[in-house]
Amino acid sequence: MKMRRLDSTTVGFDAELVRLTSFDSALDEQVETVVRSILQDVRKRGDEALLEYTQRFDRLVVAQAELLELPGDVLTRALEELPQSQRRALEKAAERIRAFHEHQRMESWSVREADGTELGQRVTPLDRVGLYVPGGKAVYPSSVLMNAIPAAVAGVQDILMVVPTPEGVRNELVLAAAALSGVRRVFTVGGAQAIAALAYGTATIPAVDKIVGPGNAYVAAAKRQVFGVVGIDMVAGPSEILIIADGSTDPRWVAMDLFSQAEHDELAQALLLCPDPNYLEQVEQAIVALLPTLPRQAVIEKSLADRGALIRVRDLAEACHLSNRIAPEHLELSVAQPEDCLPLLRHAGAIFAGRYSSESLGDYCAGPNHVLPTGRTARFASPLGVYDFQKRSSVLKVSREGARHLGEIAEVLALQEGLHAHARSAACRFRNEV
Amino acid sequence: MKMRRLDSTTVGFDAELVRLTSFDSALDEQVETVVRSILQDVRKRGDEALLEYTQRFDRLVVAQAELLELPGDVLTRALEELPQSQRRALEKAAERIRAFHEHQRMESWSVREADGTELGQRVTPLDRVGLYVPGGKAVYPSSVLMNAIPAAVAGVQDILMVVPTPEGVRNELVLAAAALSGVRRVFTVGGAQAIAALAYGTATIPAVDKIVGPGNAYVAAAKRQVFGVVGIDMVAGPSEILIIADGSTDPRWVAMDLFSQAEHDELAQALLLCPDPNYLEQVEQAIVALLPTLPRQAVIEKSLADRGALIRVRDLAEACHLSNRIAPEHLELSVAQPEDCLPLLRHAGAIFAGRYSSESLGDYCAGPNHVLPTGRTARFASPLGVYDFQKRSSVLKVSREGARHLGEIAEVLALQEGLHAHARSAACRFRNEV
Incomplete structure (x- = not known):
């Protein structure tokens, strides 16, 4: 093993550093195309398509879509059956992650002006989020904790998890971590088809508002493609x-x-x-x-x-x-x-x-x-946090007097922009004419 | 004019409402392809390509790239030459927008634990952002205020603006708004080529960290495509x-x-x-x-x-x-x-x-x-705000004692995940062995 050596005082160092640290994650056109067709298919045919892809990619035959959902006691059992030292470590980690993230919760605020006008922002949690967890070799219960706990701290009511179980093999560690993190429902699907189900909803899997969690190139491409329909976290390099x-x-x-x-x-x-x-x-x-x-x-x-x-x-x-x-x-x-x-x-x-x-x-x-x-x-960009599972709505409560103060400004600017309905919508509130 | 009437008590109302409120902004493959080639070209040939596209799309011939930048006094002059009532309205609006957004600034925080370990998050502004402003008919000085002021309040040092000037025609209102909003440099370029310049940088236009602001379908496609290289705001429907x-x-x-x-x-x-x-x-x-x-x-x-x-x-x-x-x-x-x-x-x-x-x-x-x-x-998602121009870095300062408390947990979990270097990296800090 010979390590690369660089020296910042040498000629050409800057270029070498740029070359070394660049990573061009060019889109793979073939992956994009495959993913696009899976998304469309699941969007159109719902559970039927989901079952077919699960059979094809995960070699898992399920008689009906409802059986893709794990019964709730499977999670708690997975936790209870962990060796004591592992369970304690997982619980301590969950506890510390929760405590740290409690500091991140955003709060609503509002200010009142002299004329009675009130302005502020309300903070509310997302209704429902989906957490993607990879199956197979890479077994990362810590990833479940890190993705689900911030959502739970944010107050998200409905935290769903999807995790492929190739040939029906479940990962007990991941399920135990889900039990600790506030995950409410788990579906044994994966790949682009799981992302499609979370984004568009099927009869079995309800549509979510945001999808987070790591995945392979297909999952990453699917997340990018459904962005806008739902929120996503960053696609990690x-x-x-x-x-x-x-x-x-x-x-x-x-x-x-x-x-x-x-x-x-x-x-x-x-x-x-x-x-x-x-x-x-x-x-x-x-x-x-x-x-x-x-x-x-x-x-x-x-x-x-x-x-x-x-x-x-x-x-x-x-x-x-x-x-x-x-x-x-x-x-x-x-x-x-x-x-x-x-x-x-x-x-x-x-x-x-x-x-x-x-x-x-x-x-x-x-x-x-x-x-x-x-x-x-x-x-x-920032670390994933509670703030990724909350959003803000601005709230404006303009008083009668405020409607005059603000309306006079808005009228001038709206006319400047050639938007007459904007101007008159503001002006009718303080003039005796519409 | 006959307005559509719906009634929530009628059969079929739900489906009708969904149909009415759905808006499927399908990607236009042709736009995507044109944009991709413009981005690659500007990335490769820099200013040379930028001048060519500006000549082609904006019918504006500029002898050298430096002349794409407006001298700073053009902005202040645009403001000074506004009719008094318009200037006052713009200034009042800017002042109120600034005051509201001051409430959004995020602050760093840190907590100290009993064993001396300190954990928290540092908040820092982005270094440099680019604001896209459409040229031509739609003249929206208010959009300049709404995009630039939050960046300025966040503490962004370098706020750049790009605005196409078809056939050399400038919009004085937009420039006046820029003068009021903390915009530091203005370049008269537009379209996908402007987004490319902001994302990758050219000899004349420095690369930014985030691009915000409205634009046509080409600008929107370009923003989507450079996302990841730089941050972007939401692509608006x-x-x-x-x-x-x-x-x-x-x-x-x-x-x-x-x-x-x-x-x-x-x-x-x-x-x-x-x-x-x-x-x-x-x-x-x-x-x-x-x-x-x-x-x-x-x-x-x-x-x-x-x-x-x-x-x-x-x-x-x-x-x-x-x-x-x-x-x-x-x-x-x-x-x-x-x-x-x-x-x-x-x-x-x-x-x-x-x-x-x-x-x-x-x-x-x-x-x-x-x-x-x-x-x-x-x-x-949330309204654009100061928080979109700040980001967080987690900071962990673990004490010697903390390295034992935390290391014992990390070791168990890392071994569980099969990551032995992780386990030993934690363990060597509290055991007398590496």
């Missing part, structure tokens, strides 16, 4: 970590943090920025020494080789500057004084400050959400 | 109003409110719900009487005929229930006691409570934003 180190952290810890990103996926990106070339050397040695001890060695090695880098920077300030350009999903400040860096940082999904703050704590149980903006979208 | 009346408002006022929606666009939708059939009759008479007095009579008539309706409901509670299903962009409660309705309402972009609260006041100057979710998206 490969996961990323950027570590800024001052050389004071055990290099083996940093190596393990890079691994924990790289083990997700061969496309995942793990970068280390440090002013001290000796420290970069030590981390590389730790990488070489520790890599063979990890079950997912092959994935880690490919991810680090293709997309990883150890980057020597002039100083920590430059590291922060580069990090702002990259806007990483996860940013670790593995430095003695993270307070010095924080004011310099503008864009990151989550910032892990200080050497004890490993990303893995945030992935599972610290409390903040692990659904974070990837691919430089932290420049404009 | 036809504008809508739903009025709930108890019969206590002058029917001519209500007629004028329906007109003010319908005059926007032949696809706009204006609905009136009332339990009193006599009142519906009176409103229809007012419509017939007033329609010929309006300059945009033809547009209004087509909009009302195609998509409008006077709907008799059982009572106000049923009207609220139907309104929740429709989730209108604008909802007027033209009733004596709006307080009775408000608790029943869950989904609407903006609620205008009481007979003095005409939508037109909200369109221009009351303070709340007039960029609102359309096409039932108020079920999950």
